Amino acid sequence: MxxxxxQGIRVVDTCIYWAGPMATALLADLGAEVIKIESIQRIDxxxxxxxxxxxxxxxxxxxxxxxxxxxxxITLNLNDQRGKDIFKDLVRVGDIVTENFSPRVxxxxxxxxxxLKEINPRLIMLSMPGFGxxxxxxxxxxxxxxxxxxxxxxxxxxxxxxxxxxxxxxADPAAGLxxxxxVMTALQYRRRTGKGQHIDLSQMEAITTFMGGPIMDYxxxxxxxxxxxxxxxxxxxxxxxRCKGDDExxxxxxxxxxxxxxxxxAVGSPDWTREARFSDNQSRHENHDALDMLIGQWTSQxxxxxxxxxxxxxxxxxxxxxxYGDVLDDPQLQHRGFFQTVTRPVTGTHPxxxxxxxxxxxx
Amino acid sequence: MSERPLSGTRVLDLSNQISxxxxxKMLADFGAEVIKIERPGIGDxxxxxxxxxxxxxxPEGGGLFLYLNTNKKSITLDLESTAGINIxxxxxxQVDAVIENFSPRVxxxxxxxxxxxxKLNPGLVMTSISPFGQTGPxxxxxxxxxxxxxxxxxxxxxGEADREPLKMGANVSEYVAGLYGCLVTLAALYHRDETGTGQHIDLSSLEAFHxxxxxxxxxxxxxxxIRKRSGIHFPWGILPCEDxxxxxxxxxxxxxxxxxxxxxxxxxxDKPEYETPMMREERRDEITALIVSWLRGKRMxxxxxxxxxxxxxxxxxxxxxxVLELEQHKERGFFAEIDHPVAGRLTxxxxxxxxxxxxxxxxxxxxxxxxxxxxxxxRLSRTNDDLSRMAEQGVI
Numbered sequence: 001m002x003x004x005x006x007q008g009i010r011v012v013d014t015c016i017y018w019a020g021p022m023a024t025a026l027l028a029d030l031g032a033e034v035i036k037i038e039s040i041q042r043i044d045x046x047x048x049x050x051x052x053x054x055x056x057x058x059x060x061x062x063x064x065x066x067x068x069x070x071x072x073x074i075t076l077n078l079n080d081q082r083g084k085d086i087f088k089d090l091v092r093v094g095d096i097v098t099e100n101f102s103p104r105v106x107x108x109x110x111x112x113x114x115x116l117k118e119i120n121p122r123l124i125m126l127s128m129p130g131f132g133x134x135x136x137x138x139x140x141x142x143x144x145x146x147x148x149x150x151x152x153x154x155x156x157x158x159x160x161x162x163x164x165x166x167x168x169x170x171a172d173p174a175a176g177l178x179x180x181x182x183v184m185t186a187l188q189y190r191r192r193t194g195k196g197q198h199i200d201l202s203q204m205e206a207i208t209t210f211m212g213g214p215i216m217d218y219x220x221x222x223x224x225x226x227x228x229x230x231x232x233x234x235x236x237x238x239x240x241x242r243c244k245g246d247d248e249x250x251x252x253x254x255x256x257x258x259x260x261x262x263x264x265x266a267v268g269s270p271d272w273t274r275e276a277r278f279s280d281n282q283s284r285h286e287n288h289d290a291l292d293m294l295i296g297q298w299t300s301q302x303x304x305x306x307x308x309x310x311x312x313x314x315x316x317x318x319x320x321x322x323x324y325g326d327v328l329d330d331p332q333l334q335h336r337g338f339f340q341t342v343t344r345p346v347t348g349t350h351p352x353x354x355x356x357x358x359x360x361x362x363x
Numbered sequence: 364m365s366e367r368p369l370s371g372t373r374v375l376d377l378s379n380q381i382s383x384x385x386x387x388k389m390l391a392d393f394g395a396e397v398i399k400i401e402r403p404g405i406g407d408x409x410x411x412x413x414x415x416x417x418x419x420x421x422p423e424g425g426g427l428f429l430y431l432n433t434n435k436k437s438i439t440l441d442l443e444s445t446a447g448i449n450i451x452x453x454x455x456x457q458v459d460a461v462i463e464n465f466s467p468r469v470x471x472x473x474x475x476x477x478x479x480x481x482k483l484n485p486g487l488v489m490t491s492i493s494p495f496g497q498t499g500p501x502x503x504x505x506x507x508x509x510x511x512x513x514x515x516x517x518x519x520x521x522g523e524a525d526r527e528p529l530k531m532g533a534n535v536s537e538y539v540a541g542l543y544g545c546l547v548t549l550a551a552l553y554h555r556d557e558t559g560t561g562q563h564i565d566l567s568s569l570e571a572f573h574x575x576x577x578x579x580x581x582x583x584x585x586x587x588x589i590r591k592r593s594g595i596h597f598p599w600g601i602l603p604c605e606d607x608x609x610x611x612x613x614x615x616x617x618x619x620x621x622x623x624x625x626x627x628x629x630x631x632x633d634k635p636e637y638e639t640p641m642m643r644e645e646r647r648d649e650i651t652a653l654i655v656s657w658l659r660g661k662r663m664x665x666x667x668x669x670x671x672x673x674x675x676x677x678x679x680x681x682x683x684x685x686v687l688e689l690e691q692h693k694e695r696g697f698f699a700e701i702d703h704p705v706a707g708r709l710t711x712x713x714x715x716x717x718x719x720x721x722x723x724x725x726x727x728x729x730x731x732x733x734x735x736x737x738x739x740x741x742r743l744s745r746t747n748d749d750l751s752r753m754a755e756q757g758v759i
Binding site for chain 1: 366367368369370371372389393412413414415416417418426427429430431477495496498499500501504505506507509510511512513514515516517518519520521522523526527528529530531532533534535538539542543545546547549550551552553554556557558560561562563564565566567569570571573574575576577578579580581582583584585587589590591596599601603608610612614671674675676677678679680681682683684685686687689690691692694695697709710711712713714715716717718719720721
């Protein structure tokens with residue numbers, strides 16, 4: 001087997017819950033050796049969340065088991081001086097330390113970057129608390145859902161005229177992904193200059209960088225983008241439509257007048273597709289409600305996968321809305337081998353989501 | 364300009380819209396030289412996507428484009444002409460990485476497949492971002508952000524039970540694909556520096572976005588459980604107060620108890636029907652109503668700080684203006700003011716993380732073809748006469 005890209009890099013990982021562990025899971029996927037530290041006195045609480053079918057026991061949390069793949073797990077009590085000494089031994093032979101506690105925790109343990117750099121001058125350390133290591137809110141308590149809440153994203157999300165919405169989970173893995181990118185930039189710098197450094201990642205800032213367009217709209221025009229459901233600011237149609245079956249849906253998005261023509265032909269050119277009120281993108285956007293009703297009447301006669309086939313053959317973007325059970329059976333993901341079968345003690349053999357990219361030389 | 368983490372790395376950017384440009388924005392903002400190839404006369408279609416100041420369309424004033432293309436160099440080049448393709452091939456030996464997000468058949472159709480480019484530069488890293496990947500039955504299918512949400516499993520469980528599934532308002536799948544693009548490119552560059560070997564990376568936006576909720580397929584596999592849409596999934600929620608919205612999260616029993624303290628209703632703690640998380644989830648409508656009535660007439664900042672005083676993970680849910688005004692962002696200098704010759708001085712979301720030794724530096728997006736002379740004349744030894752002729756022929 002070829003070496004993975006980060007072969008030889010060692011990460012000493014104190015991260016708990018989800019965002020930090022996702023960062024180090026990605027580094028582990030890329031070939032780094034990740035040594036995850038938990039303590040018997042204080043286990044990673046993520047083990048106790050998301051535990052189906054049984055809420056009991058430390059090994060049934062799907063979130064934990066997914067986010068801690070490919071890692072070595074050790075227990076170490078960092079409240080004990082002997083525990084700290086062992087930690088420092090690990091830092092001496094490591095390249096990267098990662099932590100996502102509140103900023104006070106590592107300080108209280110005396111395990112700050114400045115202290116650890118004395119032991120290992122080339123050390124890179126990633127700190128990724130919710131609000132960053134500085135500023136008036138640095139010690140505020142946040143979890144992934146809170147990070148999503150303060151990003152601004154919920155207030156532009158929701159049914160038209162309805163309340164703000166959120167996913168509740170997306171901020172953690174997204175901030176984790178940003179953490180892995182941050183480590184890579186610092187590694188690149190170290191490779192060139194020999195210098196390690198400390199990275200201060202505010203999860204709130206990381207997620208706010210996804211808000212480019214809406215922030216610009218306010219900065220330029222003092223305008224708040226409205227909650228517009230699944231609609232697009234100016235392209236139409238753009239939505240989720242009910243199909244044949246119980247709670248089955250399909251997404252349809254049309255990005256140009258050419259695609260609209262292709263769509264009309266694919267649905268059999270019924271009279272309504274020739275109406276003037278749908279003739280160009282602007283008129284379709286203005287008459288989106290009426291258009292949605294007519295499209296919904298068409299989609300309700302077909303199976304969601306059938307619609308995907310019909311429309312994609314015509315070059316129109318459409319997809320079935322899959323439940324997580326359906327996702328496991330999706331032919332595209334199966335073809336690419338995205339889910340990998342892993343056997344763990346206690347939970348047994350199950351398909352786990354893999355890495356979303358294929359490397360030609362270092363698979 | 365001080366040394367930056369990716370100084371010295373050169374990237375040829377053939378990407379458009381959001382995913383690829385966000386990837387190369389990250390690389391450029393951290394110091395890589397990114398040469399963005401744009402279609403002559405038109406450029407990246409994102410230039411005309413807006414938002415525009417006063418809604419006046421201007422290819423140099425599109426807010427999304429300005430944001431996603433900071434610190435890059437723009438050259439115009441017609442990839443449908445032989446001369447254009449030859450110029451790409453001349454640039455390949457001078458760069459470390461190529462980023463593209465065309466449909467899978469396009470690069471090979473142009474004669475720019477990885478095998479060809481690798482002959483020109485054996486250490487080349489090429490990252491291809493596409494909706495479904497370069498292989499498989501969907502590879503030639505079209506997709507937008509919403510298409511990806513549909514297939515990911517995530518859309519199915521968001522929204523109200525009796526209404527259509529609902530995506531978030533931002534194009535999250537495209538940003539996530541862009542970030543993964545950045546991660547894999549940097550990892551492959553690291554590997555190349557260690558071993559001398561370049562490689563091609565085939566990144567699927569669908570797979571990338573699926574990893575934003577990687578546990579629910581496992582939950583299905585462990586227990587056959589599928590979560591149905593139900594509006595708010597307790598124990599988190601967003602609720603209105605006097606001047607905005609408040610969001611709460613109650614991961615543990617002690618957080619529930621802290622909420623009872625905040626609401627000044629300690630008796631809730633002892634109510635048998637609210638004893639366990641499962642019971643509270645079943646009665647989330649009742650509990651939500653209690654919180655809503657307590658929030659009535661209260662201001663978001665005051666509630667935020669009072670809750671945090673108790674160490675309760677409750678936060679404000681700011682709109683975009685309130686995000687821009689957050690004291691925490693000001694104190695940390697998150698937003699950057701950037702000048703642009705056409706768009707003027709605007710506020711941009713800034714560094715996604717702070718590197719102690721090598722600070723992030725703000726820079727502006729390029730004008731269409733702004734760096735033609737620099738790249739074509741200085742790097743490829745064309746003369747100004749050559750440039751005029753190429754412009755006449757529509758090559759640049």
